[in-house]
Amino acid sequence: GGFSKFQAEFALHCETNLDSSCSSSSPPLPVLGLGGLRISSDSSSDIESDIDRDPNSATDSDGSPLSNNQPSFPVEILPYLYLGCAKDSTNLDVLEEFGIKYILNVTPNLPNLFENAGEFKYKQIPISDHWSQNLSQFFPEAISFIDEARGKNCGVLVHCLAGISRSVTVTVAYLMQKLNLSMNDAYDIVKMKKSNISPNFNFMGQLLDFERTLGLSSPCDNRVPNQQLYFTTPSNQNVFQVDSLQST
Numbered sequence: 001g002g003f004s005k006f007q008a009e010f011a012l013h014c015e016t017n018l019d020s021s022c023s024s025s026s027p028p029l030p031v032l033g034l035g036g037l038r039i040s041s042d043s044s045s046d047i048e049s050d051i052d053r054d055p056n057s058a059t060d061s062d063g064s065p066l067s068n069n070q071p072s073f074p075v076e077i078l079p080y081l082y083l084g085c086a087k088d089s090t091n092l093d094v095l096e097e098f099g100i101k102y103i104l105n106v107t108p109n110l111p112n113l114f115e116n117a118g119e120f121k122y123k124q125i126p127i128s129d130h131w132s133q134n135l136s137q138f139f140p141e142a143i144s145f146i147d148e149a150r151g152k153n154c155g156v157l158v159h160c161l162a163g164i165s166r167s168v169t170v171t172v173a174y175l176m177q178k179l180n181l182s183m184n185d186a187y188d189i190v191k192m193k194k195s196n197i198s199p200n201f202n203f204m205g206q207l208l209d210f211e212r213t214l215g216l217s218s219p220c221d222n223r224v225p226n227q228q229l230y231f232t233t234p235s236n237q238n239v240f241q242v243d244s245l246q247s248t
Contacts, residue, residue: 103159131200
């Protein structure tokens with residue numbers, strides 16, 4: 001599945017909290033800053049995953065439940081580029097406040113509520129938040145749509161259902177291409193703006209493929225030879241164990 005593929009090929013891009021029993025005098029261990037990654041439910045392929053159905057079920061990178069002080073409005077990632085959720089896309093006051101005229105809907109089944117009004121331009125990417133979905137095939141047209149809006153000084157809202165997985169993946173891809181950023185750097189920018197992001201492992205693997213396609217350098221390319229690296233693997237009841245991998 002998506003996690004197995006990601007783990008096999010990109011294990012270095014997982015993060016965990018190390019055991020508190022580790023000596024505080026020991027040098028910091030290299031763990032890349034991609035907290036919040038998860039495995040999407042494989043119980044269905046045509047409906048939203050559990051975490052997207054209930055945004056309140058998401059957890060922050062340390063595994064604790066997200067607080068209620070998460071932004072209740074679209075978050076500006078770059079000038080004219082906003083990341084949000086389905087609720088934002090249905091609120092005319094919010095859309096007007098942020099000057100949003102373009103709406104990128106990254107779901108297969110949520111309606112484009114104001115499409116017939118003629119005031120907004122929509123693009124819909126019919127992708128579910130599931131390990132079997134190929135979101136990367138839509139990166140070029142999504143990036144072009146965002147560019148069109150920003151080129152006209154119009155706000156563009158990128159949203160899925162909860163605003164934490166699919167829309168985040170598209171936003172990270174946009175930053176990678178437009179700002180020549182590695183996946184990790186682009187992800188960190190979005191994470192700083194909106195701390196409750198949680199794209200699934202499969203989408204992260206697609207972003208790593210996109211990074212290679214763009215010829216961008218990854219933090220992994222600058223590893224010290226024979227440096228001990230750490231990643232996580234799932235055990236049970238949403239508990240992750242720490243494994244080590246010797247770099248070469």
